Structure formats: C-alpha cells, structure tokens
Amino acid sequence: MIVRAFRTLNPLSIIWLIILLFVLRVGYAYHAPANISVAFLEPFVRLLIPVSYEHLFSTGVNIFLAGVLVLIQALLLNYLVNRYNLLGKPTFLPALMYITISGLFTPFLLLSPPLICNFLVIWMLFKLFNLYKGEDAKSTAYDLGMIVAIGSLIYFPFIYLFLVIWIALIIFKPFNWREWIAGVLGYATIYFFLAVFYYLNNRIGEFSSIWLPLGTKFPNKINIDYYNYLVLIPVIIILFLCFVKLRENFFRSYVQVRKSFQLLFFIFLIAGLSFYVKAEFNLNHFLLCAIPAAIFFAYYFLYATNKWVFETLFFLLLVSIIYFQFNTF
Template structure:
C-alpha cells in the first residue's frame, strides 16, 4: 500500500476513495440512529436562524464527512508537494490524512473541527509563504481573518492565532507591523460580528464570547483507556518520524526545516487547546490530523526497509478497523 502511494499517480485518488470506505466500514455498520452536527459556536447561532443540527440522516452525515475528508486530503497533498516538504511528489500525505481521520468514531462524522481543517490547510499555504515574502503584512492580515472565522465555527481554533506570530519568528526578521497586521485581521471580523450583535440588541453579552478562554487546564480527564489502544501504532510511527527527522534534519533545505518546526507547533497548539470546550470531545483532535499526516508521510517516504514500513501501516489499518467493531 505505501509503495503505491509513494508514487505520484492520479489513479491513487481512486485508491484513496476505496480506502476511505474501508477505514469507515466498521463505523458504517454500527452508525447511531441520530448524529448531531453543529458547525458554529452557540454565540454565533444567530447567523444560522434555522434548525440544522439533525438536518442530515446518519448515512448522509457520514457520506458528506467522507467527501470533506477526501477533499482535504487532496488539498493537503497539493500543499506538501507544492512546498516540496518531502523531497519529491507523492500521494503519501493524502493517504495518511485519510487514515488518521478514521482513528475514532467522532472523526468520521460532520463536525466543526472537521470543517476547520480546511482553514488549517489554507493557513499553512499562507504561513509557508512567509519564507520567500518580502512584505508579509497583507498575508498576516488575511491569516488573522481566517483565525477569526475559525473561532466563530469552533472557539478553540482561536489559539491557532499563535501560529501566525510563531511563523513570523521562524521565517522572518522582526517587524512589528506584520505582528499587528494579524491582530487587525482578527479584529476586522469580530468588528462586523459586534455590529451584528448590536443590530440584534445583544451587544451587552458580546464579551461573553471569550469567557471559555479563562477555563483552567484540567488536572484529570476521565476516559476509557481501552478505547485508545489504537493510538499505540500512532505513537510508534510518531517516534519513528522524529528519529528519521533527526537523522535527515540538517540535510534538508532551510525552508523545509523551518516548515516542520511550524508544523510541530501547530500540532501542539491543536492538541492542547481541547480544554476550552466544557464537554470533552475527541473530534477536537482532528485539528492535529493535518500536521500528523505530514509527519507520518515524512517517515514513510524516507523509510528503506519495505517489509517494516508496510507492516507498520498494515498494523495501523487493522487497529483502526478492529477498534471500530470493539469499543469495550
């Protein structure tokens, strides 16, 4: 399987679609009778004045989620190849994204984090462009607006604003105007949002939007650890990725090294921002799937022992399907 996707062949899109179905077959067989879909935060509910939470049947919900995942996989694949992050064109990023997006049942339905992954990929296009940009003010402004839109869809997305400043530190010399431009972009969206609140006589509650940001980081999370055994091959592959990266780090171009630094920061921000939501939901960690897919692709493109990397991917695939049928 890995050998097929190492080659940049448009026919791999068909294989991706088939794999998308295979990795979801267990969930499709046991799909609940009702699936809720919320794509804006409660404070933005006025923007969608109709009942939509159960507008899609469970089957249609899973199908549309699969279509979005396939589209995001192809966009991510184009991004990685465009910036030559892996050294050659390949379909591995798309394969890894489709695989990781099936890790848990909440990943396989329509959700706000799934929609936000389009914004994550869009941001990465702009963030990576900092390296060759003489003047990044307009790009930083655009990025601030993207983060604001993401915050309206899914509030924890607000923390990805930090990735704008971190990218400026990594890719460019300090220029305070570029740092301020990101803030102005964010404020622009919420200025119009405040006007909308004012027109609906709700301006007094506008500041409550950011109240969840004051939530303390939890000391403990109650989870069933047996349901997370599927992460064992994921953690193993992450460890192998860091080992390969350490081996080849100084052999890579400067832009590639800095890009992987930024991806790691985004991975951490996406993972650690889960506590903002009052109810812990696994679908939040879809925000980590984009950088993680690039990490896994880096390992597989540089792995030399075929039986080993094919076996590791097969182990991951079998684990995903097995735990869809066995939730303990």
C-alpha cells in the first residue's frame, strides 16, 4: 500500500520517491520528440544574456534534469510542511504528492520556467509562514517583493503572486501600510536595475512594453484535447475530498495552520488564473499550482480513514498518469 508507507517520516521513503519519479517519466521518455527547445527567461530579459541556450540539452538530459529538480523541490516542500507542522504529524506525503502531481501532463516532465519558479514559490512560503510570529514584517515583505520580481523575469505570469504578499499580510498581520509599501519597494528594486541596464544599452524606450501582457483579456475559451484531461478526474475527486476533510477539522486546528491553508488556497487560485498573460496557452503553467495542491492532497491522504478508498484513489491517479503518457490520442 503506497500511501500508508509514506504516512510516517521514514528516510527510506526517499528511495521509493526516486523509483516513483522514474516510473512517472519513463512513458514520456519512450516517445518524446528528439529536439525540445526551452527558454528559461522572458524575452525582455534576453538582453542580459545574449547567448542562445534553447537547445542546450538533449531530450533525455532535459527530462532527467527536470526529474532531479522535482525531487529536490519535493524534499524541500516536505521539510517546509513538517517544519511548520501544517499537517499535524511528521510525514513524507507532501513529497509523494508533489512528485505525483508533477507528472500529471507531459509538459510537466520537461525543464520549464514554471518548474524553476517553483523553487521561488517554496522560498516565498518559508517567508510567508514566518509572518505569523514575526515582529517586523517590513523586511520580509521587501524580500518577498524581490522574489516575485525575480520570478517574473523568469516567467512573467509569476508577477501575479505579488498579490499573495498582500493577502498574507491581511491574513497574518494587523494592517500596517509600511509593510504593504515594503513589498512594492522590493519588487521595484529589481526592475530599477533592469531599467538601468536598458538605459545603458539605449533601449529605455522599450522598457514600458514589458507590462503590456497584463492588459491581455481573459480568454472566453481554450482549445484543448479533452481526452488528455481525463486524468484530472481523480485529481478533482481528491481535491473535493480534501476540502471536505479540511472543513471537518478546520476549527480543531491551530490558528496558524488555519491561516496557512487559507493562504495556500489563494496561491492555488492566483497561480491557476494567471495563465492568460501568456499569448500561447501552455499546460506547464499549472506547475505553479502543484505546491499548494500537493499539500492539500497530503492533508486528505494523511487523515482519510478508509484505506481502500484512499489507496484506490491514489492507484487510479498513478495508472491514469502512466496510461495517458503512452496514449497521446
């Protein structure tokens, strides 16, 4: 039984995580295209690095490196959850769920800006959860503003996670306008240096065009292949059961835990809805939702009581992921 093996904090679980990581990627590696281009920075930052790197890695190396990053992120996320006692018990479930969710769709299996930005999301969560007991949040808000700015240089839709800073200040702290302004100053610091670089290269007139994508209208419809999204059926069921379980235990939890889950929900929502900023719809954007989703999943699987239900659900999720990797319709 997979889930029950990860309910406790056993270091040997890392070996099983690596095996699962391989299993969830071998199907795509079997028929992946020979050449895959990857851009790690937004076009408006290419001025800083005028070197072609899109075809730096072969497909096999690309998939391998993406898997290594996912494993590191999974372990960092697991440490984060256990450090702040979000689930009430030490467990390896967050790492298991993150590795599973990061294999949902084939674009998730490759190096991409959203995958790299997930390191920044985890970094932000460490700082955001510290707001609850922190005395002075101004320096933390400033740092968070800088992190969001750096993330937007890598992947521009990351800019919307700036809203998370203000939402966290509302949830964790009494209102202080200096803390709200500190986040703006942190964000502005990074772009000030970018503006200086543009100016020194006589391209300051192009600087204002960076924010034009924010004016993009939210799409009325998205052209997708619905067969490939059947894998989301067990995901939706698990999320629903998670929110039911959270509702049952909500007022039994510590105040910090309740506030933390409220913040995670907003991160999940904001990260998911910010996809429209990119002109071309890419599924890998939704990797930004993987971290809060993994914590929600872990909560359900830790507190679910009927082992046949939760083990079957997780097994169906794994089977559907592997099946749709081998069948592209």
